[in-house]
Structure formats: C-alpha cells, structure tokens
Amino acid sequence: MFTINENYLKLPGSYLFSDIAKKIAAYQQENPEKEIIRLGIGDVTQPLAPVIIQALHSAVEEMAHGETFHGYAPDKGYGFLREAIAKNDFQDRGCRIDADEIFVSDGAKCDSGNIQEILALNNKIAVCDPVYPVYVDTNVMAGRTGGYNPKTQNFDGMIYMPCTAQNGFVPEFPKETPDVLYLCFPNNPTGAAVTKAQLQEWVDYANRNGILIIYDAAYEAYITQEEVPHSIYECEGAQTCAIELRSFSKNAGFTGVRLGYTVVPKELKSGEISLNALWARRHGTKYNGAPYIVQKAGAAVYTEEGKAQVKEQVAYYMRNAHAIYNGLKKAGYTVSGGVNAPYVWLKTPGNTTSWDFFDQLLKTANVVGTPGSGFGAHGEGYFRLSAFGTYENTLEAIDRITKM
Amino acid sequence: MFTINENYLKLPGSYLFSDIAKKIAAYQQENPEKEIIRLGIGDVTQPLAPVIIQALHSAVEEMAHGETFHGYAPDKGYGFLREAIAKNDFQDRGCRIDADEIFVSDGAKCDSGNIQEILALNNKIAVCDPVYPVYVDTNVMAGRTGGYNPKTQNFDGMIYMPCTAQNGFVPEFPKETPDVLYLCFPNNPTGAAVTKAQLQEWVDYANRNGILIIYDAAYEAYITQEEVPHSIYECEGAQTCAIELRSFSKNAGFTGVRLGYTVVPKELKSGEISLNALWARRHGTKYNGAPYIVQKAGAAVYTEEGKAQVKEQVAYYMRNAHAIYNGLKKAGYTVSGGVNAPYVWLKTPGNTTSWDFFDQLLKTANVVGTPGSGFGAHGEGYFRLSAFGTYENTLEAIDRITKM
Structure with a gap:
C-alpha cells in the first residue's frame, strides 16, 4: 500500500502567502467597497519595459x-x-x-x-x-x-x-x-x-x-x-x-x-x-x-536599452521604499531596510503582535503587509512593507497608516 | 562539513538524451557537410498554430x-x-x-x-x-x-x-x-x-x-x-x-x-x-x-479555432508516423506503435544492439533515432523513431534507412 511523505505533516500550516491571500479575500468579500492597497507579497506592479x-x-x-x-x-x-x-x-x-x-x-x-x-x-x-x-x-x-x-x-x-x-x-x-x-x-x-x-x-x-x-x-x-x-x-x-x-x-x-x-x-x-x-x-x-x-x-x-529601462524601474520602486521609510519614521515608527532593498522592516507599535498589526492595518487602513512572525520567531513584533506598489498607492497607504 | 546526495552517484551515466546530443554533435563536427535528420528526441518541428x-x-x-x-x-x-x-x-x-x-x-x-x-x-x-x-x-x-x-x-x-x-x-x-x-x-x-x-x-x-x-x-x-x-x-x-x-x-x-x-x-x-x-x-x-x-x-x-488547428498539426505528425511505419514494414523491418502514438518502435535487424544500430543509422543514413536500450533492458534490440520531423525529412529518412 502506498504511503505519503510524512515530513509534509510537520509543516504547521499552509504557505505564508497563501494564508495572507485567504485573509484578504475574506475581508474583501465582506467589504467589497473597500479599496485595499497591497504592500504585502513582493509582487511587482510596473509593466514590462518596452525593450522586453x-x-x-x-x-x-x-x-x-x-x-x-x-x-x-x-x-x-x-x-x-x-x-x-x-x-x-x-x-x-x-x-x-x-x-x-x-x-x-x-x-x-x-x-x-x-x-x-x-x-x-x-x-x-x-x-x-x-x-x-x-x-x-x-x-x-x-x-x-x-x-x-x-x-x-x-x-x-x-x-x-x-x-x-x-x-x-x-x-x-x-x-x-x-x-x-x-x-x-x-x-x-x-x-x-x-x-x-x-x-x-x-x-x-x-x-x-x-x-x-x-x-x-x-x-x-x-x-x-x-x-x-x-x-x-x-x-x-x-x-x-x-x-x-x-x-x-x-x-x-x-x-x-x-x-x-x-x-x-x-x-x-x-x-x-x-x-x-x-x-x-x-x-x-x-x-x-x-x-x-x-x-x-x-x-x-x-x-x-534594457539596462537603462530596468534601472529606471528599480528607481521607481526605490522611490516608494524611501517614501515608506521616511513617512513611517516621521510618524514615529521604528523602521529599517529600504536603502539597499525594496522592503521596509517595521517594528509594530507597543506590544502588538505581527498578526494583530496585520489585521489592524487591513481593517483600519485597508493596507496589506506581511506579518514578521510569518518569517520566523524573531520576526514577531515586526512587519514587512514592500515597495512594489504604484507610487500613488504607496503614498496613499503611508497616509492611511500614519493616520491610524 | 556538507555532504552530497549520494543517490545521484547510483545513476550510471548522464541523461539519455544528453548522451545522444553529444554523439550527434561529435559526428556533425567531424562531418560538417552531412545533413542529419533527427527523428530521435521527441521534439516537435511545426511552428505554433496561428491562434496560439x-x-x-x-x-x-x-x-x-x-x-x-x-x-x-x-x-x-x-x-x-x-x-x-x-x-x-x-x-x-x-x-x-x-x-x-x-x-x-x-x-x-x-x-x-x-x-x-x-x-x-x-x-x-x-x-x-x-x-x-x-x-x-x-x-x-x-x-x-x-x-x-x-x-x-x-x-x-x-x-x-x-x-x-x-x-x-x-x-x-x-x-x-x-x-x-x-x-x-x-x-x-x-x-x-x-x-x-x-x-x-x-x-x-x-x-x-x-x-x-x-x-x-x-x-x-x-x-x-x-x-x-x-x-x-x-x-x-x-x-x-x-x-x-x-x-x-x-x-x-x-x-x-x-x-x-x-x-x-x-x-x-x-x-x-x-x-x-x-x-x-x-x-x-x-x-x-x-x-x-x-x-x-x-x-x-x-x-x-485552437482545437481545429492543433488537430491539423497532430494529423501532420501522424502522417509521418504512418510513413515511417509503412515504409519500414515494406522494407522488411518488424515495427509496432505509430497508430495511437507519434512513435514507431522498430526491431533492430538480426542481432544488432540498439546502440550499434544508432551508430549505423547516424553514420550510414545520417538519421538519428533513439536506442531502445536507453529506455531499459527490455528495450535492447529495439529502436525508437519519432514522427515529429517535417514530412519531407521523414520521407527522406525512411528512404535513406531502407536503402541502407
């Protein structure tokens, strides 16, 4: 009789980003009128460069x-x-x-x-x-x-x-x-x-x-x-x-x-x-x-041509990274990253857990990020925001978060 | 100290089709003027259908x-x-x-x-x-x-x-x-x-x-x-x-x-x-x-449209399969397959091994097929010809093989 690879059963849940996608889908279904801004998964938003x-x-x-x-x-x-x-x-x-x-x-x-x-x-x-x-x-x-x-x-x-x-x-x-x-x-x-x-x-x-x-x-x-x-x-x-x-x-x-x-x-x-x-x-x-x-x-x-065009795209996202970094810092958050990477790593305020902050951000600001604890125990109390949104959405997201 | 997956060392050689590719490349380099017809690897030759x-x-x-x-x-x-x-x-x-x-x-x-x-x-x-x-x-x-x-x-x-x-x-x-x-x-x-x-x-x-x-x-x-x-x-x-x-x-x-x-x-x-x-x-x-x-x-x-166009392409290759099957049969070879599949399975003549037949076909007819023994012990004495060539090349290959 065939048997399965039982090592799979050691994994506590489903893949992090699948979990997040389900949470967003559930919230969006209950609140179809809300415009959610996704700075969670590291997915890009700019179209492919012309030369590509x-x-x-x-x-x-x-x-x-x-x-x-x-x-x-x-x-x-x-x-x-x-x-x-x-x-x-x-x-x-x-x-x-x-x-x-x-x-x-x-x-x-x-x-x-x-x-x-x-x-x-x-x-x-x-x-x-x-x-x-x-x-x-x-x-x-x-x-x-x-x-x-x-x-x-x-x-x-x-x-x-x-x-x-x-x-x-x-x-x-x-x-x-x-x-x-x-x-x-x-x-x-x-x-x-x-x-x-x-x-x-x-x-x-x-x-x-x-x-x-x-x-x-x-x-x-x-x-x-x-x-x-x-x-x-x-x-x-x-x-x-x-x-x-x-x-x-x-x-x-x-x-x-x-x-x-x-x-x-x-x-x-x-x-x-x-x-x-x-x-x-x-x-x-x-x-x-x-x-x-x-x-x-x-x-x-x-x-x-390709090098020039993708460089421009990277610069576009890095402008987002700086906007997130500076906007949150100004609002009193403790932030790191965002200088050599398209991710800003944010300390959640007070004793808020990463997932609580995720829910809070989703429900109050309609912004999606990634809970730091999803990346491991030492990610608890942290939160990842990605710079891969559009510039307009990024500014809007930071505005919403800082007004929370 | 890191160690490798030793199971890989149990594999006797490289992947079958890599071996064949190397043999062809070596022959072609020595005989750049020869036009080799490839009916070996199951790779298609017809362009993608217009709707695709x-x-x-x-x-x-x-x-x-x-x-x-x-x-x-x-x-x-x-x-x-x-x-x-x-x-x-x-x-x-x-x-x-x-x-x-x-x-x-x-x-x-x-x-x-x-x-x-x-x-x-x-x-x-x-x-x-x-x-x-x-x-x-x-x-x-x-x-x-x-x-x-x-x-x-x-x-x-x-x-x-x-x-x-x-x-x-x-x-x-x-x-x-x-x-x-x-x-x-x-x-x-x-x-x-x-x-x-x-x-x-x-x-x-x-x-x-x-x-x-x-x-x-x-x-x-x-x-x-x-x-x-x-x-x-x-x-x-x-x-x-x-x-x-x-x-x-x-x-x-x-x-x-x-x-x-x-x-x-x-x-x-x-x-x-x-x-x-x-x-x-x-x-x-x-x-x-x-x-x-x-x-x-x-x-x-x-x-x-897509269904019609790919059906036509499948029919094109099946015409090749029939040409291989009938051509070789007529020439006295023992053949099977080719009716519900784009492969013809050919008994090598006499006691010729699969790889000897491969070499013979490559050198005498400049046709590439796949040695049956590459697929396992019971493939020895057999040879696979694929119907994925062009119709013209397929006819030419069968002509060369039957004249061998």
Missing part, C-alpha cells in the same frame, strides 16, 4: 515559422542568455564566473526550493530568523528536520540565526557549526544588507568549516551603497563554498514571466564530486528548460 | 501596460485555464474532474519528476521496461532504490514490468505487488496503447492493492482508435488510485513553450491525508506558477 516587450513579440513571431521555431531548450539555458549573464552580472564586476557555471531556470523560488535535493539528508541546515519560508519548508519536506515546536516556532534539528535590531539584522556565526547555510542579502524580509567585508567573513567561515553557503541575491539590483556586494563571488574564495541564486523577478518585473538562474562554480566540490555536475544532472532530469521566448526576454535585459 | 501565436502576442501586449500587467500567477494556475482543461479534457469525455483538481505546471517532465516527492521513501516502485527514464532516475535520486546492476541494467529494489512483443508491449501485473506504479499510454517509447478494458483492469488491481498509479497521458492527442481511453479517469474508480500527467508539448507543439498539468483527484487519499492537499503544498512551496503569457497560449488551445 519588443523581445517577447519578436520571439513569439519566431515561434510562428518553421525555420525560426524553437523546441526544447538546452537543459542549462540558451548560450546567448548564459553568456550575457556571465559577462554582465559577474565578469564585469570582476567575478570569475563562466557561462557553463550558470543554470537558467524559471525562477529563484524554484531554485531555492530545489537546490537542497543534491545534498544528503543528514546535512545540518542553518537559516536566518526571520527567513524566506521556502528555505525552511523545503528542507522540512525533504526530511532534514525533526518536528515543529509551536512554542519556539522552530523545527527540531534546524539551526536558527537570529537577526535582530541589536545585530543590525545581520546574524552572528551560529554556536553550532552547520553543514549548509542559507544567506539572503539584500535580505528578504528585513531589507538589511551586508558589506563586502562582512560577507567575506562568512565566506572564510564557510571555507574553514566545509560549509556550503546558498546565497540568495534576488534583490541585488536594489543595492545603492558602494560597499555592499552584488554577488558573493566578489568575495575571495566564494567559488569553493557558495552557490548563488538570482532572479529576474525584482530587477526586471518578471514575477509573472518566470526566469531566474543559479550559479554553481566548477570549483565547488564535495571530495571529488563536482556540485556543478550534480546540479546539471538534477536540471537535466527534473527540468526541461525555460521557454525560448522568456529567455529572449531575459537577454533583452542585458542590452544597453 | 495570436494569444501570445495579445498576452505580451497585456504585460506592457500597468492596468493589464500580470505578476505572480495563482499557485495552481489561472482559473481560465484550469476551467478550460477540466471541461474539455475531462468533463466533455464524461470524467468527473473539477478545476480544483488541476495543477498547471511548466511541463509533464517536471511533474513526472517531482510527483514522487509527496510519497514516502520506502514505497516500492514499479515501472514498465522499456520506460521513460525520468520515472526511474527521479526515484533513484530520491533514494527509493538500491544500486545499479550493470548486468541486468536494473536498480535494486525497483520492480520492472517487461513490455515485449509477446505481450504486445502492454505489461502484465508484476509478481511482487508495488506501492506506486508508473504507466504511460499511449506509450513512450514503444507507441503501444491500451484499451479502456485493459486499463480498467489496472485500475481495479490498484484499488484492490492500495497502489497509486501515476498515469502519464502526454500522448493522448495521438489516439485514433475508439476503444483507447484518453484519460485514466474514463475508468471506474480511477479517482481513488490515480494521478494523471498531461502535456501541451506534443498536441500543441509547446516543447519550447513549456506547459503541462497534473490531475490529483480530491478523492485520492492515503488514510485521511488528501494527495491533492499535499501536491498543493509542494506546488505552493517549490513552484511559482507558469508564465501568464504561456497560460493564455494554453487557453487558446481550447478555443474552437
């Missing part, structure tokens, strides 16, 4: 003719895209990353969920707290943890690295040495960033201890400060200890287009085994390539 | 404007597509399948690789032999088998169900009762089909023994015979024992567009646990939805 639209149309047209039709894509992605990525995102920043170390995919969420599959089940995992839930949940589902402790909001056997106001939302090395360590900078949800010197310490720590760093750089396009690295490969020695995840969702508005990539350096090995080869095997067996038209759209992002 | 192109252009245009821009898609797919699927592919055929039992994805290869994740690691797996390698490899990678035995070409602990000329390439119930059973009809690679009465026996067998059937119906559009079922849900009781995988790759030419779906009926349970809920959790955590523009293209397939 043009690339999509032209690729669609190619699919209409036998001579230019494209069937199955190469497993790892088309060379034209991998070359553009390697050059623009890495080599131009002085990082030694080649096209054959790039694996194109349908997004960083999938990659950050799938990457653990090439690792043994007995690896000890460390995550930041608060944290993007996918890192935790996918390791739970694979069976790398014990059960969930509702009191601590922790899974047994997982190492949590608190990110608090005291440490500027950048964790210290954990007491227990992990085997695998997830880092995300600029950070989701706190919006915190690390300097290159800080990240170098993590790379050295990882190399010293045989730790694999899974580095999520989905928000690198939002970096404004010189000393903040765009890639972990800007650090010496990262090639032997780090995998990097990248996304087109936030820099180019691809949340509904789906494109991302993973960098697995050839020097990254476990004994004699190349992780690049393992990920290639996983990619080739369980994935079938990103759509041709989407890869063409991705390549358009790296043209001169 | 139109839908893509129009969806791209929506992405260009704030008011019609689409960000993150719903986890399970857009309602417009899931409703169209439920109605056209199931309800119109008398199958009780609702839209909320449909999970839209980026293709059946991914789904057939990922679906095992919701199952316990100690499930005993049965597959046909020969078989689509993804079913086997993903279970090996997850750790559900022992090592590979090069002598038998089998993985320890996996149940193989021989599909031979004697049984018309439709397996008998295995001696040892499995927990999970993969079936694919119309079959890849043999092109064999089952009648509804035959499939009903499998459904009854599964329900009797608590077996989960993972039913791959990626080729259902190629069915020409009345008694062959298009969906396993045409059989009584399939709702309590079967998951079905479907693809847009072969019926609508989406190999480079990427769209598929999985049906997980709500009645399908392990004890009290709904597999629909488990797959929803997996989908919500490790996947982020198919691109909006691609889902709009998928919906176009279900319009009246």
Whole structure:
C-alpha cells in the first residue's frame, strides 16, 4: 500500500502567502467597497519595459515559422542568455564566473526550493530568523528536520540565526557549526544588507568549516551603497563554498514571466564530486528548460536599452521604499531596510503582535503587509512593507497608516 | 562539513538524451557537410498554430501596460485555464474532474519528476521496461532504490514490468505487488496503447492493492482508435488510485513553450491525508506558477479555432508516423506503435544492439533515432523513431534507412 511523505505533516500550516491571500479575500468579500492597497507579497506592479516587450513579440513571431521555431531548450539555458549573464552580472564586476557555471531556470523560488535535493539528508541546515519560508519548508519536506515546536516556532534539528535590531539584522556565526547555510542579502524580509567585508567573513567561515553557503541575491539590483556586494563571488574564495541564486523577478518585473538562474562554480566540490555536475544532472532530469521566448526576454535585459529601462524601474520602486521609510519614521515608527532593498522592516507599535498589526492595518487602513512572525520567531513584533506598489498607492497607504 | 546526495552517484551515466546530443554533435563536427535528420528526441518541428501565436502576442501586449500587467500567477494556475482543461479534457469525455483538481505546471517532465516527492521513501516502485527514464532516475535520486546492476541494467529494489512483443508491449501485473506504479499510454517509447478494458483492469488491481498509479497521458492527442481511453479517469474508480500527467508539448507543439498539468483527484487519499492537499503544498512551496503569457497560449488551445488547428498539426505528425511505419514494414523491418502514438518502435535487424544500430543509422543514413536500450533492458534490440520531423525529412529518412 502506498504511503505519503510524512515530513509534509510537520509543516504547521499552509504557505505564508497563501494564508495572507485567504485573509484578504475574506475581508474583501465582506467589504467589497473597500479599496485595499497591497504592500504585502513582493509582487511587482510596473509593466514590462518596452525593450522586453519588443523581445517577447519578436520571439513569439519566431515561434510562428518553421525555420525560426524553437523546441526544447538546452537543459542549462540558451548560450546567448548564459553568456550575457556571465559577462554582465559577474565578469564585469570582476567575478570569475563562466557561462557553463550558470543554470537558467524559471525562477529563484524554484531554485531555492530545489537546490537542497543534491545534498544528503543528514546535512545540518542553518537559516536566518526571520527567513524566506521556502528555505525552511523545503528542507522540512525533504526530511532534514525533526518536528515543529509551536512554542519556539522552530523545527527540531534546524539551526536558527537570529537577526535582530541589536545585530543590525545581520546574524552572528551560529554556536553550532552547520553543514549548509542559507544567506539572503539584500535580505528578504528585513531589507538589511551586508558589506563586502562582512560577507567575506562568512565566506572564510564557510571555507574553514566545509560549509556550503546558498546565497540568495534576488534583490541585488536594489543595492545603492558602494560597499555592499552584488554577488558573493566578489568575495575571495566564494567559488569553493557558495552557490548563488538570482532572479529576474525584482530587477526586471518578471514575477509573472518566470526566469531566474543559479550559479554553481566548477570549483565547488564535495571530495571529488563536482556540485556543478550534480546540479546539471538534477536540471537535466527534473527540468526541461525555460521557454525560448522568456529567455529572449531575459537577454533583452542585458542590452544597453534594457539596462537603462530596468534601472529606471528599480528607481521607481526605490522611490516608494524611501517614501515608506521616511513617512513611517516621521510618524514615529521604528523602521529599517529600504536603502539597499525594496522592503521596509517595521517594528509594530507597543506590544502588538505581527498578526494583530496585520489585521489592524487591513481593517483600519485597508493596507496589506506581511506579518514578521510569518518569517520566523524573531520576526514577531515586526512587519514587512514592500515597495512594489504604484507610487500613488504607496503614498496613499503611508497616509492611511500614519493616520491610524 | 556538507555532504552530497549520494543517490545521484547510483545513476550510471548522464541523461539519455544528453548522451545522444553529444554523439550527434561529435559526428556533425567531424562531418560538417552531412545533413542529419533527427527523428530521435521527441521534439516537435511545426511552428505554433496561428491562434496560439495570436494569444501570445495579445498576452505580451497585456504585460506592457500597468492596468493589464500580470505578476505572480495563482499557485495552481489561472482559473481560465484550469476551467478550460477540466471541461474539455475531462468533463466533455464524461470524467468527473473539477478545476480544483488541476495543477498547471511548466511541463509533464517536471511533474513526472517531482510527483514522487509527496510519497514516502520506502514505497516500492514499479515501472514498465522499456520506460521513460525520468520515472526511474527521479526515484533513484530520491533514494527509493538500491544500486545499479550493470548486468541486468536494473536498480535494486525497483520492480520492472517487461513490455515485449509477446505481450504486445502492454505489461502484465508484476509478481511482487508495488506501492506506486508508473504507466504511460499511449506509450513512450514503444507507441503501444491500451484499451479502456485493459486499463480498467489496472485500475481495479490498484484499488484492490492500495497502489497509486501515476498515469502519464502526454500522448493522448495521438489516439485514433475508439476503444483507447484518453484519460485514466474514463475508468471506474480511477479517482481513488490515480494521478494523471498531461502535456501541451506534443498536441500543441509547446516543447519550447513549456506547459503541462497534473490531475490529483480530491478523492485520492492515503488514510485521511488528501494527495491533492499535499501536491498543493509542494506546488505552493517549490513552484511559482507558469508564465501568464504561456497560460493564455494554453487557453487558446481550447478555443474552437485552437482545437481545429492543433488537430491539423497532430494529423501532420501522424502522417509521418504512418510513413515511417509503412515504409519500414515494406522494407522488411518488424515495427509496432505509430497508430495511437507519434512513435514507431522498430526491431533492430538480426542481432544488432540498439546502440550499434544508432551508430549505423547516424553514420550510414545520417538519421538519428533513439536506442531502445536507453529506455531499459527490455528495450535492447529495439529502436525508437519519432514522427515529429517535417514530412519531407521523414520521407527522406525512411528512404535513406531502407536503402541502407
């Protein structure tokens, strides 16, 4: 008789953003006249840049003719895209990353969920707290943890690295040495960033201890400060200890287009085994390539026109981030993030819990944010506001919140 | 110190189609003047139908404007597509399948690789032999088998169900009762089909023994015979024992567009646990939805125009299948398949091995097919030719083969 993967039953509820969507839907149904402003989920609102639209149309047209039709894509992605990525995102920043170390995919969420599959089940995992839930949940589902402790909001056997106001939302090395360590900078949800010197310490720590760093750089396009690295490969020695995840969702508005990539350096090995080869095997067996038209759209992002247009879009959202940050600060809230990231991390007033603040904001201001506790125990008492709304809605939301 | 998933090391080589691609590339490099005809990989060659192109252009245009821009898609797919699927592919055929039992994805290869994740690691797996390698490899990678035995070409602990000329390439119930059973009809690679009465026996067998059937119906559009079922849900009781995988790759030419779906009926349970809920959790955590523009293209397939246009395309490929089947038969080859499937399964002449025949065909006729042994031990001595080439190339290939 067949049996299910019981690790799934350890997960306390449904996926955070599904819960939020249900709460909003219920409130909207009861209050159809209310205009809800969503600064919750990290979804973009600006249309795709003209050069991307043009690339999509032209690729669609190619699919209409036998001579230019494209069937199955190469497993790892088309060379034209991998070359553009390697050059623009890495080599131009002085990082030694080649096209054959790039694996194109349908997004960083999938990659950050799938990457653990090439690792043994007995690896000890460390995550930041608060944290993007996918890192935790996918390791739970694979069976790398014990059960969930509702009191601590922790899974047994997982190492949590608190990110608090005291440490500027950048964790210290954990007491227990992990085997695998997830880092995300600029950070989701706190919006915190690390300097290159800080990240170098993590790379050295990882190399010293045989730790694999899974580095999520989905928000690198939002970096404004010189000393903040765009890639972990800007650090010496990262090639032997780090995998990097990248996304087109936030820099180019691809949340509904789906494109991302993973960098697995050839020097990254476990004994004699190349992780690049393992990920290639996983990619080739369980994935079938990103759509041709989407890869063409991705390549358009790296043209001169594309770079200028997406830069403008990032600036648009960063203006929102500053409006949120400054507006709330002026109103007396304690805020962080928003400088190198499209997220503002807000201390809830007094002893209000994150979910109470969520309900209050939804019902009083008709504004949706994300409860910090949804990202982990140390997110309790915090709240994430995203800069991905329209400018008008963002101003209106801040106005409503400050008048609450 | 981090360690890798050692199950990957059990896999004997790289993915079958990657191996073939390398062999072709090497030959082509040495013989740049040769015009190779590829009837190997099941990749389509006809351009997308006009109504699909139109839908893509129009969806791209929506992405260009704030008011019609689409960000993150719903986890399970857009309602417009899931409703169209439920109605056209199931309800119109008398199958009780609702839209909320449909999970839209980026293709059946991914789904057939990922679906095992919701199952316990100690499930005993049965597959046909020969078989689509993804079913086997993903279970090996997850750790559900022992090592590979090069002598038998089998993985320890996996149940193989021989599909031979004697049984018309439709397996008998295995001696040892499995927990999970993969079936694919119309079959890849043999092109064999089952009648509804035959499939009903499998459904009854599964329900009797608590077996989960993972039913791959990626080729259902190629069915020409009345008694062959298009969906396993045409059989009584399939709702309590079967998951079905479907693809847009072969019926609508989406190999480079990427769209598929999985049906997980709500009645399908392990004890009290709904597999629909488990797959929803997996989908919500490790996947982020198919691109909006691609889902709009998928919906176009279900319009009246769309249905007519893809039917024409299927007929085009089936004309190829008949040309291959009849041409080879006339030349004295033993052939099967090609009636309800776009694959012809060919007995290699004399005692030629599948890979020897591959080399012979590549070098003498400059035609690429797929060695039967790449699909399993019982594929040895067979060879798969795909009907997805152009008609002209297909005729030319058959001409070259028969003159060999």
